[in-house]
Amino acid sequence: MDLRDCRPADRARLNRIEGDRQQRRRLMELGFVPGQILRVLGRGATGGLLLAVGDARIAVDVETCRALRVDLIRAAA
Amino acid sequence: MAARPVTSPTTRRIPSPQPTRPAPCCEPVTDGPVGEVDPARHDARVALVGNPNVGKSTLFNAVTGARQHVGNWPGKTVHVATGTWRLGDRAVEVVDLPGTYSLLPQSPDEELTRDLLVDRGLAGRPDLAVVVVDASNLARNLYLLAQVLEAGVPVVVALTMVDVAAGRGIDVDAEALGRAVGVPVVPVVPRQRRGCGELAAEVAHALSHAAAHGRADAAAHGVDLGQPVEAVVADLGVLIAATPAVAERFPARWLALELLTEGPGAAHLADLAGTEAIHAAVPVARRRLIEAAPGDEPALPGDDLFDDDAETVVAERRYAWVHGVVAASVRRAGEDIVTWSDRIDRVLTSRLLGLPVFLLVMWGVFEATTRVAAPLQSGLQSLLDGPVGSGVGWLLTRVGIGTDGWVGGLVLNGLVAGVGQLLTFVPLMAIMFVLLALLEDSGYMARAAFVVDRFMRLIGLPGRAFLPLIVGFGCNVPAIAGTRILSDTRQRLLTSLLVPYVTCSARLTVYVLLANVFFGSSAGTAVFAMYVLSIALIILIGLGLRRTLFRGHTREPLVLELPAYRRPTARVVGLQTWQKLAGFLKTAGGIIVLTVTAVWLLSSIPVRGGAGTPGHTPVEQSLFGATARTIAPAFAPAGYGDWHASAALMTGFVAKEAVVATFAQTYSAAEPSDVHRAGQLGPQLVATFTHTSGGHTAVAVLAFMVFLLAYTPCMATVAAQRAEIGTRWTLVGMGIQLAVAWLLSVLVFQVGSLLW
Structure with a gap:
């Protein structure tokens, strides 16, 4: 699954980043490395997600969510 | 190269995280603005490096005082602030480098930061880097620090946002952090200028240490990336060290990692001689790295899924180091902290609100x-x-x-x-x-x-x-x-x-004046239409440009x-x-004063009706009036081929604020103090537009307003554009503006006069 399948309050573990090198590099320097736990904090007005990546808060759009392959650890209640 | 211990005890005096007294280093230093960054004025140069939003520029302002200079880096379009930092009895130049998340640049700003840190052939290279690290977002900030430590520049860490982190139940122990990263760590609160004195002392100490022991390049130690990476980097490092042209210019360890990960900095090698052996060794080394990596103590679960990319391996190893440092220096109150900032975001970024x-x-x-x-x-x-x-x-x-x-x-x-x-x-x-x-x-x-x-x-x-x-x-x-x-x-x-x-x-003031004169109670609608048209133009011209000049x-x-x-x-x-x-x-100052002066000169030089005294030449008889008269016929197809209108558009090229004044001047009417009441200007405008449009007055005025909307806004905008995108693109932009404005204006009048 990728991050598009996640909903607010979900926790997921990042498996791999798809997409081109440039995008992967940008994501990795922001803390998106395989194994990182991502917490979904909210969904924006236009479908993007607001994530907690460690202590950082990162907003990503739907296209970026597609590139982030994850395993769901804990679904929202 | 053996794995180095990451806890070398070089940390010296660490002040308590919350000093109570403002530090004495922060008095502004008298330092006039300079034209460009001048390397000769101080005895050393310190660069501030850090992620965006970590308080780097606030720290810069705190240590330099208000006396600073913001300008382009020589030969680049990157804006950099420089200032003087007084470290006890010496003054050093401090450079606020553009914020960056890593030393793998993706913009000219980030590239400058990277080059200044690693390229010994570059003028203006700093003698020391102060890496500003945000305690409330420690892991991500340490990732950049890990890369800067490879650059071969002495480093002092300024730890910001310790209070913010503490408010979230994240306790960062600066002393432990210093031990873990192997360089001095000084907590600072730049907004209150706390800790600046301690930071200055630490920087001064590190500078004299580096001066006494030669540049610290040789000691470019980097962080321990674990065995397969370190062995491969060491082997490649030997090759680099044996190639003088390369070794003199770049830190071996940084370059080895850059080559292995196919980083953008590897391109620098192309300019240098004798690099064949290095190039030949890289693919082999990279294979070794990728093949060896997954089996070796995976830093994080999921490691093995990523087996095809050296860059990912190195990034993961850097994060593994980061997590080790965090574990040694941070105590957390809980796992998933929900901050009040998160709560605000639930509202402010929500779907509904x-x-x-x-x-x-x-x-x-x-x-x-x-x-x-x-x-x-x-x-x-x-x-x-x-x-x-x-x-x-x-x-x-x-x-x-x-x-x-x-x-x-x-x-x-x-x-x-x-x-x-x-x-x-x-x-x-x-x-x-x-x-x-x-x-x-x-x-x-x-x-x-x-x-x-x-x-x-x-x-x-x-x-x-x-x-x-x-x-x-x-x-x-x-x-x-x-x-x-x-x-x-x-x-x-x-x-x-x-x-x-x-x-x-x-432009709004001109719309309001014209709309009130010509459209009476519908004035608001006419002005609103201009705003709608403006948005439509942005969308359509944006689409047009992407289909043509910006294709692909x-x-x-x-x-x-x-x-x-x-x-x-x-x-x-x-x-x-x-x-x-x-x-x-x-x-903007020079351009605006010059153009205002030029317009006055044009309108003061008489061309007809004998010599008037300057300033008393009727506009109609001046060079300005003559020029307006010459270009007026170009606007005849748009319904306002009259010199009053073209004169207003001419000064509108200088500044839209001047359009109303020019109308007043050309009609020898008093300039209205309130654009909602045109006074004696109104009837004269109506007469002109009625005459030029053959009775389609309202349509002609709309066409005029459309031209006013779409053509070059003012000289100050042109000046700003030239600074940002260069002369060529500014001229291309002006060409498009004039063409769009004229065509649209003519279209409005020609179609409109058929309908009304």
Whole structure:
């Protein structure tokens, strides 16, 4: 699954980043490395997600969510 | 190369995280502005390096005081602030390098930071880097530190936001952190100037240490990336060290990692001689790295899924080091901390309220730059026209020059009027810059970009581009400067070309005057139509440019850090406003004064009806009037082929504020003090437009307003564009503006006059 399948309050573990090198590099320097736990904090007005990546808060759009392959650890209640 | 211990005890005196007394280092140092970064004026250079939003620039302001210089780095279009930092008895130059998340640059700004740190062949290389690390976001910040430690420059860490982290139950032990990263760590609170003294002492100590032991390049130690990586890096490092041309210029360890990960810095090698052996060794080394990596103590679960990319392996190893450092220096109250900033975000970025809140904020910005700015501007204008003007006039008469001659006229109507026009921009720009600083400093700007991203994508621009476009509704000049928030050069260029179509508040005054004269009770609708047309033009021209000049442009996906909300401080907002305002006055000043003077000269040189005294030549008989008369026929197809109208458009090229004044001048009417009441100007305008349009008055006026909307906004915008995108693109942009304006204006009149 990728991050598009996640909903607010979900926790997921990042498996791999798809997409081109440039995008992967940008994501990795922001803390998106395989194994990182991502917490979904909210969904924006236009479908993007607001994530907690460690202590950082990162907003990503739907296209970026597609590139982030994850395993769901804990679904929202 | 063996794995090095990451806990070398080089940390010296670490002050307590919350010193109670302001540090003594922070007095402003008298340091006049300089033209460019000048390497010769100080005995050492210190660079500030850090992620965006970590308080780096605030720290810069705290250690330099207000005396600093913001300008382009020599030979680059990257803006860099430099200042003087007093370290006890010595003064060093401190350079505030552009914020960056890593040393793998993706923009010219990041590239400058990377090059200055690693390239020994570059002038202006710092002797020491102060890496600003945000304690509330430690892991991500340490990732950059890990890379800077490879660059071969002595490093001191300034730890910011310790209080913010503590508020979230994250306790960062600066002393333990210093031991773990192997360089001095000094907690600072730049907003309150705390810790600056300790930081200065640490920097001074590190500088003298480096001076005594030679540059620390040899000791470029980097961080321990674990066995397979270290062995491969060591082997490649031996090859690099054996190639003098390369080893003299780049730190071996940094270059080895750059080559292995196919980083952008590897391209530097192309210029250097004798690199064949290195190039040949790289693919083998990379294979070794990738094959060995997964089996070796995976730093994080999921490691093994990523087996095809050396860059990922290295990034993971760096993060593994980061997690080790964090584990050694941080105590956390809980796992998933929900901050009050997160709670605010639940509202401000939510599906339901995100957009309404955004629109409300933008409405506030707009109101402040129009309704609040207007009385200040007109007050300043009347002060300059009245007391200041007559004061200078009195002075000129007093010294025997008088106000009627060429010299007196030039001073009064060129210099004083030009400076006056520049100064009336000041309240507007000040308000705009205060709002920008507030939005930025509070953290809302990033949320706004997230909220409107999807909508901006519809016109092919990233969410961040909304800012310059919105700002443009106030004034295009700061809007052009605001395109700098876009990381992609082509996006920046495209946005810069679109900003002039945003109808600014200066154009609004002309719309209001004309609409009140010609449309009476429908005036509001006519003005509103101009705003709708402006947005339509931005979208259509944006689409047009992307299909032609910007074809094949790939979109930048949105990945945006949202800094925690915080209360903006008066000091930060005030300083930012002042810096931007001073920058504006400097850039726009010359052009505006020169063009105002040029227009006065044109209108003072008589071409017909004998020699008048300067300033008393009727406009109609001046060179200006003659020029307007010459170009007037070009506007006949648009229904306003009259010299009054073309004269107004000519001065409108200088500044839209001058359009109404030119109308008044050409009709020898008093300039209306309130654009809602045109006074004696009204009937004369109606007569002209009725005559030129053959009775289709309203349509001709609409066509005129459309031209006014779409052509070059003002000289100041042109000046700003030239600074941002260069002369060639500025001229291309002007060409498009004039073509679009004329064609659209003619279209409106030709079609409109058939219908009405």
